[in-house]
Amino acid sequence: MYFCIRDDDTSFFTSPDDLEKTYGDVTKHGPVSLAIIPFCRAGSSKGLPAAYRNRWSIHALEGNRALVDYLRRGISEGRYEAMLHGYHHDERDQRREFLHGSDLARKVREGKQYLEQLLETTIRVFVPPHNAIGKEGLQAITAAGLHLGGVAGMRHGWPWLSPTSLEIWWYLRKRRKNGLDGLPYVLEVAGHRELAGTAITPASVLQGSLKRFDEAMGLDGVFCAATHYWEFDQPVTDADARTVGDHLYKLVQRARADSRVRWQSVGSVLAASPSFGQRP
Numbered sequence: 463m464y465f466c467i468r469d470d471d472t473s474f475f476t477s478p479d480d481l482e483k484t485y486g487d488v489t490k491h492g493p494v495s496l497a498i499i500p501f502c503r504a505g506s507s508k509g510l511p512a513a514y515r516n517r518w519s520i521h522a523l524e525g526n527r528a529l530v531d532y533l534r535r536g537i538s539e540g541r542y543e544a545m546l547h548g549y550h551h552d553e554r555d556q557r558r559e560f561l562h563g564s565d566l567a568r569k570v571r572e573g574k575q576y577l578e579q580l581l582e583t584t585i586r587v588f589v590p591p592h593n594a595i596g597k598e599g600l601q602a603i604t605a606a607g608l609h610l611g612g613v614a615g616m617r618h619g620w621p622w623l624s625p626t627s628l629e630i631w632w633y634l635r636k637r638r639k640n641g642l643d644g645l646p647y648v649l650e651v652a653g654h655r656e657l658a659g660t661a662i663t664p665a666s667v668l669q670g671s672l673k674r675f676d677e678a679m680g681l682d683g684v685f686c687a688a689t690h691y692w693e694f695d696q697p698v699t700d701a702d703a704r705t706v707g708d709h710l711y712k713l714v715q716r717a718r719a720d721s722r723v724r725w726q727s728v729g730s731v732l733a734a735s736p737s738f739g740q741r742p
């Protein structure tokens with residue numbers, strides 16, 4: 463089974479110490495894929511420092527020199543992978559940048575190129591802000607040669623007339639009917655690949671994550687833990703984990719304990735894993 467960790471919202475406002483405190487130990491055992499905002503707009507996202515929230519000012523990643531140096535080093539050592547997380551991330555009036563926004567092809571192209579030059583790396587994956595993407599956004603990432611961290615779905619850009627997307631849609635429907643959430647396979651649809659994440663947030667329950675993990679293991683599929691470093695100290699209402707971080711660390715322990723687990727970056731898992739249609 464392939465295993466990967468996706469962490470969203472690294473931006474100008476992220477301190478290297480925060481990432482090191484959260485992932486210093488984890489990345490001794492396997493990589494963490496960071497979804498990075500190239501030009502963060504200080505809107506209403508909870509991950510922003512309170513003093514900046516709702517100011518709507520724009521902050522390019524390069525303004526945080528210490529973070530750029532830390533990321534470059536971590537990426538070159540294989541501890542981190544950089545993924546593109548929107549362009550500005552936040553829009554006013556609860557609008558979603560890659561669902562309602564315009565000029566998305568340019569934003570993807572420029573955002574990708576900016577991060578690649580600044581961090582001296584190759585970007586392979588796009589993670590939409592607030593997990594919201596639509597048809598134009600999907601076309602934009604496909605044109606830029608990127609895969610999707612997340613699942614778009616029929617209502618958000620999959621082509622209705624394609625037999626592949628209909629087959630996947632039917633399979634997802636059947637899973638939901640059987641009470642199964644999550645998705646243990648990489649999807650290949652409309653010229654790109656998609657990978658569902660299992661959200662590790664204050665509302666998540668460890669037993670639920672382990673159930674998905676075990677299902678993916680039984681199918682020799684994929685499991686992607688999706689979390690936010692800025693929520694790691696948040697308590698959870700779960701008898702099996704004290705905090706968000708504790709939840710993730712317990713999953714990591716589980717992954718490390720099983721020799722069948724191939725722990726790779728999100729981009730590598732998307733490239734290497736057999737997709738839904740290729741499964742045995």
Ligand SMILES: [Zn+2]
Pocket residue numbers: 470471547551590591592
């Ligand atoms: Zn985000």
